[in-house]
Amino acid sequence: MNTSIHTQxxxxxxxxxxxxxxxxxxxxxxxxxxxxLVNEHGIARHSERLYPxxxxxxxxxxxxxxxxxxxxxx
Numbered sequence: 390m391n392t393s394i395h396t397q398x399x400x401x402x403x404x405x406x407x408x409x410x411x412x413x414x415x416x417x418x419x420x421x422x423x424x425x426l427v428n429e430h431g432i433a434r435h436s437e438r439l440y441p442x443x444x445x446x447x448x449x450x451x452x453x454x455x456x457x458x459x460x461x462x463x
Contacts, residue, residue, distance in 0.1 A: 396422060399444035406454045410434060426461070435460055 396417065404412040407426050415423040416438075425436040435457055444450045 393420070395441065395445045396420070399439065399450055400424070402450060403454070407457070426457070 400412070400414055400422070403424055410426040410428055413425045413427055415425060417423075420441045421438060423436065423438045426434045428434055437453070437457065439453065442449065443453055
């Protein structure tokens with residue numbers, strides 16, 4: 390998988406933000422990727438596709454993290 394520095398940083402940030410959930414990356418292509426958060430029982434809790442404008446700077450990525458955290462609590 391050939392990924393940009395921005396993509397790699399976003400993946401690390403998502404993994405850290407949602408630990409202890411496992412952050413699985415899928416279908417990384419053309420600058421976008423999908424992530425799925427999986428709990429300790431192997432059950433997917435959230436899945437979303439991100440595009441470069443959502444993760445190439447801190448503010449939009451933080452908005453994704455905040456929105457996802459709210460969805461996990463609901």
